[in-house]
Amino acid sequence: MRLKLTLLFLILSALTFAQTNLGIGLISIKFNDKTVLPFYSSINDKTPLKTIRFFNDTSINSWNIKDLKNQQKWLKPEILWLDYNFFVFRCEKQENDWFKVIIDNESGKSLWIKKNKVTEFKNWEKYLQDMFRISRISKTDKIYKLPNKNSAVIKYPGEDCFQVKAVKGDWIEIFTSECDESKNEIKSGWIKWKNGNQLLIEYFPTS
Known part of the structure; x- marks a missing residue:
């Protein structure tokens, strides 16, 4: 049942977010229980505007995002499917070691994340092939x-x-x-x- 509901969410998300910029591809976050992901307004900023932190949530026997309910007020990515390790953003552009990702597929708002070992970029062709x-x-x-x-x-x-x-x-x-x-x-x-x-x-x- 959970899988069917999740798939339904993905379908509804694709329809709801249909007008959001598709960008150049997608960024998958390869998270674990120690992952910290800061988001910046600009690549020149020293202090992140938003930060999400993962942890091992024993209550659901899965990795989770701290304070997820409040984080989801601004965090509406392409896919947020934590129990199956899918956390995906549309990527508007890449500039050196930075990705501009759409953090809210409803409004189209975007922020910057730093390229590192947890960020995996695929263009739309490669992503759809997979x-x-x-x-x-x-x-x-x-x-x-x-x-x-x-x-x-x-x-x-x-x-x-x-x-x-x-x-x-x-x-x-x-x-x-x-x-x-x-x-x-x-x-x-x-x-x-x-x-x-x-x-x-x-x-x-x-x-």
Whole structure:
């Protein structure tokens, strides 16, 4: 049940945050119970504006963020799924050893974090390629043989359980994943994954 609720949260988050700047990619925080993550208004600031600290929460048998309820008043990242070690921000830009990350996907507010051993950057192509599966938000969005709406359409009656081969602008090349139990195999097809800053897909980092 917890997994289903979490996946539902991810879907709703993608829809709610659809107009937030997609940026250049995503930053995953590889946290443990000793991780401290400061956020700065500017790369020239000496004192962080916000800081989050992790700890081993024995009450839930998982790592957690101290004072999470209050932190979530300003902290609304791409994914906050601590019991499965997913803590992800959209990254607006990188400047030397700094990342400007969107800390609130509802308002689009961003702060800076320092590049270090707990920050892992992936561009959207690499990030989507690593997903367990992706699906279209609207099943009326067609699957094409080429990344062009003038291309032939691929008819696909099966479950949207795709993986990503490549990204080309607003398009992604997809193929059917093992989670699709039907026999409607797609070896290569193209769908639009975004329209400006609006995501047209849902993505799932795990089953």
